[in-house]
Amino acid sequence: MKEQKKAIAQSKKFSLPELVWLGFNYTCGIAFTSVYATMMFSEVDKTGQFLGMHMIWIFLVEGLVAGTCAWAFNKLSQVHPAGNGASYIYVRTNFGKFWGWLISFLQYTTLPIIVTSQIVSMIRLNFVGSGTFLDTKDMLGNWANLIWDAIGIAVYMLVSCTLFLGMRLLLKRYLNASSYIKWGSTGLLIIALIALFIINGTSAWDVNASSKYTTLNPTNFSIAFTSCFFFFLGFETYATIGKNVRNPERNIGRSIIWTMALAIIFYVIVTILMLGAIAGAFTNNPNLQIFRLLGNHVGQWIYYAGVIIMLICTISLKANAGMQNALYSGAILEPFAVEGLMPSKYQELNKDGIPFKASFLNLIITFIFAMIWLFIPDIIQGATGGNAVFSYAAITGEASLIMIIIYSFVIMVALKLGFTKKMRVKIWEMIAWSLVLVFLIWQFVQFFVDLGRSYHTAINQLNTDSSKAIATIVSNTLEIAYIVGVIMFAVIWYYTYYWKKYQARLKTNPQLQEALDAPFTVTDDWNYVVKEIQTELDRYLVRNQKIYQSQDNSNYQDAKHIRQEAYQSEGDLQEPVETK
Incomplete structure (x- = not known):
């Protein structure tokens, strides 16, 4: 009966192909x-970074950097307790x-930035500057972005709100169909x-x-990297689920390699x-x-049919993303409430197991920041008559x-x-992580260097092209203000709200604080070690039987005995023994 339960649990774990598909999708x-x-180069704004053919190898670099980061998440998941918010657990435990x-x-x-990008790609990019019969830029003029962004926010x-209307069952069914919609429309586009x-x-x-459309310098490379790195994000979600994967010591690492390779x-x-x-x-x-x-070559029917199909699929997929954000966003805030970083009411769950109050708070925050990221720039654009203050690339960047x-x-x-010998690492892993860390720091610094240059250029343009200069200044200011603002808020909130509660809890209820701190410890990776031992012994047993022509021998018995001991030590990674 016990082995049967293990077999059922094992059947629910992700295999390597399933894990690769999960990550890729x-x-x-x-x-x-x-x-x-x-x-x-933009057909609408008559400007661009002119990267041309360089975008091909830039995506290779993006994938290598993202894959190296994912590998770090994978290794850290082996020596930290499983839980939501992997980066939070790793950093809090060690720093x-x-x-x-x-x-x-x-x-x-x-x-909020991701939601803003989803709103823009769901509505605005289809109806403003798309260069199709859907394009309303000429009809609505400078206020086109504001009008369509308002519609996008309303739709989003x-x-x-379907989450708050008790439509979770509908959401689950819709999520199951979303992959077919996504890859069906992708296949049509590729054809x-x-x-x-x-x-x-x-x-x-x-x-x-040609040299006109393919140029490269540190500035346009950095813009391309930060804008497109966005499309590799999310790997940390599946790089840390070892307990839900078959043969995790082998399959998670392989899945990262395969997923990043397929993404590239x-x-x-x-x-x-496209080029x-x-x-x-x-x-x-x-x-x-x-x-x-x-359509200009084949016939207008394919033009109209293709645009309408892509429009329906895009809106459908972005609506799906909106429902997922509403469903899971509360889970991001819930741990804050558990630790006392937010009021305790935000950890309360409804009958469906959803932190309703946390999700509703997130919806309000999302709405406020969507207004900041979209409405303010759109109003400035409408008033000055210039180009869009924020491009889609700037938002993803x-x-x-x-x-x-x-x-x-x-x-x-x-x-x-790795340096303190608390985690098994190889020299190539340390070198790869070090190189990527230096590269990421360079990109962070380069981002602000480029903003400074952009400010200088915009100030010099105020007398010659004021609308463009104002748009640039507003864009750069919002980008800097957002990052600086959230960091300052986090620091102030920690020391004015949490720290006092933390000190009081140490005096009045130290046992609770010990319980809250308990999960944030580095654990040994014995389960993974014995899993590797078992795998190596399995290979040895096969070799042994080939050499001795399936006859029993002392080495075979010793190996079976050691394998059984290793199997009993696997803990959460234990898998049912296959019957032959």
């Missing part, structure tokens, strides 16, 4: 092409409460890209490969196809632009910058445990 998506108007709070709060503050808030590439021959490719291949292939399909100038939504261009801070801290934890 979570990480990758076709919305990343919307940054091309900034990375290449203390304050740094743990700061990192976890920074991670939470990426959510309405969709998010259209291939067809247009073939029709164009090398003409579009040659334009993008996906982004590189789509980028190559061969669109000659030089990209609209705000190249996915719709492809069908417009293809801001989220990436915050995650660069978080991943840098996680890598520093991995390096610390």
Whole structure:
């Protein structure tokens, strides 16, 4: 009976293919092409970074950096207790409460930015500057962004409220269908890209490969890296679930390699196809632009049909993302309430096990920041008559910058445990983490260096092109103010709200504080070690039987005995013995 229960539990664990699909499906998506108007050259704003062919190898660098960070999460998960908020657990355990709070709060503050990017890609990018029959830029003028962003916020808030209307069952069914919608529309787009590439021959490719459209310098590389690193984020979600994976000591590492390899291949292939399909100038939504261009060659029916299908799929997927954010965002705030970093009422769960009050608070915070990130810039654009204050690439870049801070801290934890011999690491891992840490610090510094240069240029433009200069100044100010503001808030909140409660708890209820601190310890990785021993012994037993032609021998019996002892020591990683 006991073995049967273990077998049932084992059947619910992720296999390697399932884990790879989970990571790939979570990480990758076709919305990343919307940054091309900034990375290449914008047909709408007549400006860009002119990276052209360089985007191909830049995605390779993105994947290598993200994969190295994911590997650090994987290794740290083996010596820390499982739980929500992996980066918070790792940093708090090794660097203390304050740094743990700061990192976890920074991670939470990426959510309003992510939601803003989802609102923009769900509505605005389809109806403003898409270069299709949906485009209302000429009709609505400078106020087009404000109008469509207001509609996007309204749609997003309405969709998010499904959680509070008791529609969780509908959400679950919708989530199951979302993968089919996502990859069905992606497949359709790739077919259209291939067809247009073939029709164009090398003409579009040659334009993008020319010196006019392919340039490289530290500034445009940094802009490209931070903007596109956003599309590799999320790996930490599945790199830390060892207890839910079959043969985790082998499969998690392999899944990281396979997922990042597939993500790189996906982004590189789509980028190559885009460069061969669109000659030089990209609209705000190249996915719709492809069908417009293809319709010029094949027929207008494919233009209208393709644009409508992509529109429906995009809105559907972003609505799905909105419902997921509403469902899971409360779980991000709940641990804060448990530790006393927020009022205790935000840890209360409703009958469905959802922290309702925390989720509702998150919805309000999201709405406020969406107003800041979208309405204020849109009003300024409408009043000055200039270009959009924030591009889609700028929004994704801001989220990436915050995650660069978080991943840098996680890598520093991995390096610390490696140097102090508290975690098994190899020399190549230490070298890789060190190189990536230096690279991420460079990108962080380069971000602010580029902002400073942008400020200087904008100030000099005030007399010649005031609308563009004002847009740049507002954009840079909001980007800096957001990061500085959230860090200052985290510091002030910790010392004015939490610290007093913490000191009082040490005096009045020290046992509670000990219980709260108990999970934040470095644990040994004995379960993983004996798992590896068992795996190696299994291989030996096979070799032994081949050598001795399946005859019993003393070495075979010793190995079986040691294997059984290792099996009994596996703990949470134990798997049912296969019957032969």
